[in-house]
Amino acid sequence: MKKVLTVLLCMMLSLSLFAGGAKDTAATETAADNGKTKLEFWTWLSSDDAIDAYNQMQDEVEIVKVQMSHADINAKLAIALQAGTGAPDIYQTTQRYYPQFRDSGHMYDMTAVVSDVMDGYPSSLQDLVTYNGQIAGLTPDVSPSVMFYRADIFEEYGIEIETFNDLIEAAKILKEDGIYMLPIFNPAGSWGANAVGMLLGSREGNYFTPDGKVIHDNEDLEIVLEFLDQMVDEGYGESLTFFTPEFWGEFKAGKIAAWIMNTAEAANLKTNAPELSGKWKIMPTPRWDDKDTALSGYWGGTVISVTDQSKNPEEAAKFVKWLCGTVEGQVWAGKTWSAVPAYEPAYDDPFFQEGDPYFSGDNIYSMILDTTPFHYFDWASVEMIIGEKLDLMFAGQLSPEEAARAIEDTIAAETGR
């Protein structure tokens, strides 16, 4: 009897291992306490209020948020999609990394659920989420550039900015008092490629043609690199690793006068430097002196998709449609993570016309100019290549022209584009 018990115990222990391994994933149809079906949503954003609002407004499903960094989402999702198990019902990723998931063939075709709202998006975003004629996701937000600036510093020094040359001229004056005009990503890291891309966009430029070929002898790229190199070389910009304590510390110490950045960072500023409330204002991205019109550059924005591992893809797609393709959902996105709506009808809502006391009453949405569609291909490789070449340029080992050619040639060689 003792032996039998021992054997049984061992078998139970062994089996318990497998039982423990059978983690609830998207494939589950676990019922919440309220009887609703749970749907797992991977995101890095603090979108709890928006999710709560959706959970309360319908009785079918409960969206359960799993928060992790977007790097983790990309890594875990890549493995889960390849393994055929472990993916969530719904996930959010950056637009620049989205094509690799969209093209994997593992996205649920949302066409039947969301086709009626597609006219509300710019054509570039419609193209981004479409694969083989099927709609694979929706964009909840976009990230065009604006210029945040310290109104008190600009007023004290009598600074007025219209063009990028004005920025440089003003930077010369500020430098004498130990104030930097802009923070510059140095070392560039993954931010470098995005920041250069944003400035490129403000010149109607791109790294790639719409069909994914590298643009060679890219004059726009060269001009952007010349500007950045001058900012670092002359000491007009402050070399910083973005979003570190040092970075925010310099803002708080009044060392940084302005920041050309994507709109989403407004929320970051408010969170990390609340004591500067009322000192900032916002203006549109300056105009390049050789251009007739000013444009907003494009940082990226995000996409939300449903995976083919979801047991309730239609319900999941309905949530995505509500958040990304209705005015109500877009207002919630704006309230919870300061999203700039991708769905254009949302701009008519009074919420997006209000001023922000942190930015001295300025309305960030009114500072967004027209944007040029930006083309993302093989972004993981592109980020690494551009980051390295920028660092070499900032270190004086490459001139802006050499850096531009090195970027083009290396991307072409490594990606075959």
Add this chain to the structure above:
Amino acid sequence: MKTHIDGRKAAPYFFLLPFLVFFLIFRLWPIVWSFLISFFELEDGSIASFIGLSNYATIFKDPTFIKSIWNTIYFVIVYNVIMIFLAILLAVFCNSPIIGCKKAYRAVFFSPIAMSLPVVAVVFDLIFARNIGFITSLLGIFGVEYNYRIFASMTGAVWAVILMRVWRGAGYYCAYFLAGLTSIPEELYESAMIDGANSFQQFWKITLPLLKPMLVFVIIMSTILSFQLFDEPWILTQGGPANSTLTLQMYLYQTSFLKQDFSKGAAVSYVMTLLMLAASVVSVSRQKDSASGRR
């Protein structure tokens, strides 16, 4: 034919079964699988075609991979030399009969390893911050201007990473050396003192030789762990500037998870394994040579 199972003999295997199942599935199989896929092209997570050593050839043609190898080897050597020297120094200090409050010192030396890495990174970021940092404030007292941004320097960034890692590791390995020191008989020091040996001679002729087994253990463990360096440079520099702090482990992460090339990533991991193995074999063989009196 009736098979008789001896319950007494079988019982240990049944008890081991949970571990064995776990080990085979979650430890051994990933090792075997990752080795296999380094020779194959993957398509949608499944093996598509045999490509032989193609992945290995590709990574060795990539200058970034070569740079990451050199960075890692440089880091492993410099870090281990400085860290082990400091750890022994701290251990000798803590073990010295003339030092009081030894437990307090031990706790202080050991505490950095218990601190959360992001917190440590924040502290180091603010120590080195050019305009608002600790060094700036300190030098400012003496009227000296500090205008060096270490994380933006291709030669300085790696030293920032080394410093941070040494600060975390020295106290931890000091505990190992302390354990080694306590096993050295006191009589040896007494005899040496009677023979007129000074403190340095005692350390050189008695302490260090008798610490050798622990030293080899620490070198092997620390070498293996430092080959896997990832967190510190990832948080502080993301491998920059210009890949000057890019380590093999970071290259592996970039290849496997950012570029999603799992088979090439597997090849990188086996090159890493070989390097770690080589470093460990060299350390152990030197210890054996030394123990057998050969030079």
